[in-house]
Amino acid sequence: MxxxxxxxxxxxxxxxxxxxxxxxxMAWTGLLLLICLIGGYAYYRQxxxxxxxxxxxxxxxxxxxxxxxVFFVAISLVGSLITAIFRLSNVKxxxxxxxxxxxxxVSAIVMASLIIIVDMGRPERFYNLFFHGRIQSPIMWxxxxxxxxxxxxxxxxxxxxxxxxxxxxxxKDKTGPGLNKLYRFQGSFWKGTKEQFRISNxxxxxxxxxxxxxxxxIHTVTSWLFATTYxxxxxxxxxxxxxxxxxxxxxxxxxxxxxxxxxxxxHLEKYITELHFEKMxxxxxxxxxxxxxFNVNEYLVPAFKMKxxxxxxxxxxxxxEFSVMFWFAIMVGMIIPIIxxxxxxxxxxxxxxxxxxxxVVGAWFKRYLIVTPTLxxxxxxxxxxxxxxxxxxxxxxxxxIAMGSLAAALLxxxxxxxxxxxxxxxxxxxxQNEQNEKDEE
Amino acid sequence: xxxxxxxxxFLLISMSFSLQTVMAQEKASPGKTxxxxxxxxxxxxxxxxxxxxxxxxxxxxxxxxxxxxDIFLDKSxxxxxxxxxxxxxxxKANTVIPPTLKSAWEATPQHIFMVKEGSEEIISDxxxxxxxxxxxxxxxxxxxxxxxxxxKWEDGKWIPAAGVEMKLGIKRLxxxxxxxxxxxxxxxxxxxxxxxxxxxxxxxxxxxNYTLSAQVExxxxxxxxxxxxxxxxxxxxxxxxSFFNKRTLWSTGIHAPFWLLFMAFGIxxxxxxxxxxxxxxxxxxxxxxxxxxx
Numbered sequence: 001m002x003x004x005x006x007x008x009x010x011x012x013x014x015x016x017x018x019x020x021x022x023x024x025x026m027a028w029t030g031l032l033l034l035i036c037l038i039g040g041y042a043y044y045r046q047x048x049x050x051x052x053x054x055x056x057x058x059x060x061x062x063x064x065x066x067x068x069x070v071f072f073v074a075i076s077l078v079g080s081l082i083t084a085i086f087r088l089s090n091v092k093x094x095x096x097x098x099x100x101x102x103x104x105x106v107s108a109i110v111m112a113s114l115i116i117i118v119d120m121g122r123p124e125r126f127y128n129l130f131f132h133g134r135i136q137s138p139i140m141w142x143x144x145x146x147x148x149x150x151x152x153x154x155x156x157x158x159x160x161x162x163x164x165x166x167x168x169x170x171x172k173d174k175t176g177p178g179l180n181k182l183y184r185f186q187g188s189f190w191k192g193t194k195e196q197f198r199i200s201n202x203x204x205x206x207x208x209x210x211x212x213x214x215x216x217x218i219h220t221v222t223s224w225l226f227a228t229t230y231x232x233x234x235x236x237x238x239x240x241x242x243x244x245x246x247x248x249x250x251x252x253x254x255x256x257x258x259x260x261x262x263x264x265x266x267h268l269e270k271y272i273t274e275l276h277f278e279k280m281x282x283x284x285x286x287x288x289x290x291x292x293x294f295n296v297n298e299y300l301v302p303a304f305k306m307k308x309x310x311x312x313x314x315x316x317x318x319x320x321e322f323s324v325m326f327w328f329a330i331m332v333g334m335i336i337p338i339i340x341x342x343x344x345x346x347x348x349x350x351x352x353x354x355x356x357x358x359x360v361v362g363a364w365f366k367r368y369l370i371v372t373p374t375l376x377x378x379x380x381x382x383x384x385x386x387x388x389x390x391x392x393x394x395x396x397x398x399x400x401i402a403m404g405s406l407a408a409a410l411l412x413x414x415x416x417x418x419x420x421x422x423x424x425x426x427x428x429x430x431x432q433n434e435q436n437e438k439d440e441e
Numbered sequence: 442x443x444x445x446x447x448x449x450x451f452l453l454i455s456m457s458f459s460l461q462t463v464m465a466q467e468k469a470s471p472g473k474t475x476x477x478x479x480x481x482x483x484x485x486x487x488x489x490x491x492x493x494x495x496x497x498x499x500x501x502x503x504x505x506x507x508x509x510x511d512i513f514l515d516k517s518x519x520x521x522x523x524x525x526x527x528x529x530x531x532x533k534a535n536t537v538i539p540p541t542l543k544s545a546w547e548a549t550p551q552h553i554f555m556v557k558e559g560s561e562e563i564i565s566d567x568x569x570x571x572x573x574x575x576x577x578x579x580x581x582x583x584x585x586x587x588x589x590x591x592x593k594w595e596d597g598k599w600i601p602a603a604g605v606e607m608k609l610g611i612k613r614l615x616x617x618x619x620x621x622x623x624x625x626x627x628x629x630x631x632x633x634x635x636x637x638x639x640x641x642x643x644x645x646x647x648x649x650n651y652t653l654s655a656q657v658e659x660x661x662x663x664x665x666x667x668x669x670x671x672x673x674x675x676x677x678x679x680x681x682x683s684f685f686n687k688r689t690l691w692s693t694g695i696h697a698p699f700w701l702l703f704m705a706f707g708i709x710x711x712x713x714x715x716x717x718x719x720x721x722x723x724x725x726x727x728x729x730x731x732x733x734x735x
Contacts, residue, residue: 132694133694134693134694134697135697135701135702136690136691136692136694136697136698136701141705144705144709148709148712148713148716152716155716155719155720158723159723162726188730189726189727189729189730189731189734190726190730191729191730191733191734193729193733195729196726196729196730199725199729200722200726202722203719203722203723206715206718206719210715210716214712217708
C-alpha cells in the first residue's frame with residue numbers, strides 16, 4: 001500500500017515538474033520576445049518624440065493604451081474567482097486550475113500597471129502622483145488598489161507554492177542547479193511540518209477572504225474612472241457591476257484557453273480532465289449570460305430613450321463607424337460562446353478552447369468600444385479642429401506597444417510555467433491520496 | 442436609332458477618356474500656391490501685415506510651412522524692404538512696419554505693399570489707404586450708446602469715411618459678442634455708426650469693466666482696422682470664495698473631506714495591515730523551518 005502511494009507520488013511529481021522548452025516552446029518564446037522588442041522600440045520612439053507619435057489628440061486622449069489597461073485589469077480578476085471564491089466554497093475540482101488563474105492574474109496586473117505609465121506623456125513625472133496625488137480622484141484610488149491587488153496576488157501565488165518548492169529542491173537533478181538556487185532562496189525553509197501547514201493554510205484562507213473585496217474594488221474603481229465622468233456612454237450607474245461581470249467572463253475565458261494549451265503541450269490530460277472543461281464550461285456560460293444581461297441594460301435602456309446627448313454615440317455603435325466592431329464584440333465575445341457552451345458537446349476541450357479564445361478576443365475589442373467612441377462624442381460640438389481630431393485609429397507605435405504588452409503578459413506566464421509547476425504538485429498528491437483512501441473505504 | 446446609340450456610346454467613351462485625362466493631369470500637377478497679404482491697424486498705434494501661403498491641390502487647400510517671402514513698401518527696392526518672413530506651420534508670417542520706413546510711411550496717405558518670392562513678384566498691387574476708428578460712448582437714462590467713426594487720412598488731415606461696413610461688439614473670452622441689434626453697420630456721411638447697447642448686465646471684470654470693439658474687416662480700401670475702448674458698464678465680478686480652503690471633493694489633495702480620508706485610509710490601513718500580518722506569517726514559517734533544520 002505504502003509502496004503504491006510512493007509510486008503514485010513519484011508519477012505525479014514526474015508529470016508536473018517544470019519542463020525545458022522544446023522546439024515549439026523556443027519558437028513561441030522567441031516570437032513573444034520579438035513582439036516585445038518591437039513594442040520596446042515603438043515606446044522608445046514615443047519617449048523620444050512624445051505622444052505625438054500616437055493617434056491620440058485633444059478629443060481621443062484615452063486610446064488603445066487605456067483599452068488595454070481595462071482589459072488587463074479585467075482579466076486579472078480571474079485569480080480571485082478561481083482561487084478565492086472556489087476555495088472558500090470548498091470546490092475541490094478547481095485545484096489544477098488555481099495556479100494557472102493566479103499567474104494570469106499576476107501577469108495581467110503587472111502589465112496593467114506598466115501600460116498606464118506608457119499612456120503618460122512624461123513618465124518621469126510619475127512620482128508626482130504620490131507627492132501631489134488627490135485622494136478625491138478615482139485615478140488615485142486605481143493606483144492604490146492596483147498596487148494592493150498585485151501584492152495580494154503575489155502572496156496568494158507564493159503561499160501555495162511553498163510545499164512545491166520543497167519538491168522542486170528535492171528533484172535537483174531534474175530541474176538543474178541554476179533553478180535550484182532560486183528554489184532554495186525562495187523556500188528552503190519549508191520542511192512540511194504540521195505547524196507550517198497550519199500557518200500556511202490559515203494565511204491562504206485570510207488571503208482568499210481579502211482578495212475578493214480588493215478584486216471587486218480594482219475593477220469597480222476602474223469602471224468609476226469612466227462612470228464618474230459625465231459623458232455619453234459612461235454616465236451610468238450600471239458600470240461597476242457591468243465591468244465586474246465582464247471581467248469574470250474574460251478571466252474565465254483566459255483560464256480555459258490556458259487550460260487547453262497547458263494540457264495539450266505539457267500532456268496534462270490526467271490532471272486537467274474533460275470534467276474540468278465541463279465544469280468550467282458551465283461557469284463560463286453562466287458568466288457570459290450575466291454579462292450579456294448587463295450589456296442589454298447598458299445599451300438597450302439608453303437606446304429605448306434615445307436622449308439627444310446619447311444618440312450620436314449609440315447610433316455610431318449600432319450602425320455607424322464602430323458598428324462592425326460593436327456587433328463583432330457582442331457576437332464573438334458573448335452570443336456565439338453561449339451557443340457553443342450551452343451544448344454538452346461544446347463543453348469538450350477543443351470547442352471550449354475556441355469559445356474561450358473568442359471571449360478573450362471579443363473582450364479586448366469590447367474594452368476599446370467602451371473607451372474610445374465616447375471620447376469622439378463630447379457634449380460641446382467639435383469646431384475648427386483638424387480632421388485627425390475627429391477620428392481615431394491607433395498609430396503603428398500604439399499597436400506595437402499594445403501588442404508588446406500582451407506578448408509580455410504571455411511571456412510572464414510562459415517563463416513561470418518553465419520555472420514552476422503550473423499545477424500544484426503537493427496539493428494534487430494530497431487530493432489523490434484522499435481519493436484513494438475514500439475508494440478503499 | 443442604332444446610329445444614335447453608337448453616337449451616345451462613342452461620346453460616353455470619349456468623355457470618360459477626357460475626364461480621366463483631366464483628372465490625371467490634375468493629380469499629376471504640383472498644385473497652385475495661393476499667397477494672401479492682409480494689413481491690420483489696431484487702435485491706430487500698431488500697424489502690421491499678415492502673409493498667408495497655401496497650396497491648392499486636388500481640391501484641397503493646405504498651409505505651406507517654411508516658405509520665405511520679401512515684403513516691400515511701395516517699391517520693390519532693398520531700401521523699401523519691410524521684412525523677409527518665413528511662414529509657420531499654419532502657412533502664416535507676421536511683420537510690423539519697421540521704424541526705418543517711418544518717413545516713407547508718413548509721406549503719403551496711400552501705400553502699396555508688394556510681395557516677392559526670390560526674384561518672382563507674387564503680389565504687386567495690395568493698396569491701403571490709412572484710416573482709423575475712434576469710439577465714443579454716451580449714457581442717457583441708463584441707456585448706453587456706442588458711436589464709432591471711421592476717418593481716412595487725406596490731404597494731411599483726417600476726414601470722415603462714408604459707406605464703410607463695421608462691426609460693433611463686446612469682447613468676451615471666446616470671441617466678440619454683437620453689441621447692438623445688428624451684426625454690422627455702415628458709416629453715414631459723417632463716417633459714423635451709432636448703436637444702442639442691447640446686452641445689459643453683461644459680466645465685467647472685478648471692477649465691472651469690459652472692452653468694446655469696433656472693427657472693419659477686409660475692407661478693400663483700408664484693410665483691417667480695430668479700435669477698442671474699456672467701459673465700466675458690466676456687472677462686477679465677484680469671485681466665488683465660498684469653497685476656498687474648505688474640504689471638498691474638488692479641492693486640492695490636502696483639503697480632501699474628512700469622511701473620504703477616513704474611508705480611504707481606513708480601507709488602506711485595514712488591507713495593508715492584514716498583508717503585513719501575512720508577511721510576518723512567512724517569517725514565522727521560516728523560523729519554524731530553520732529550527733527544524735537546526
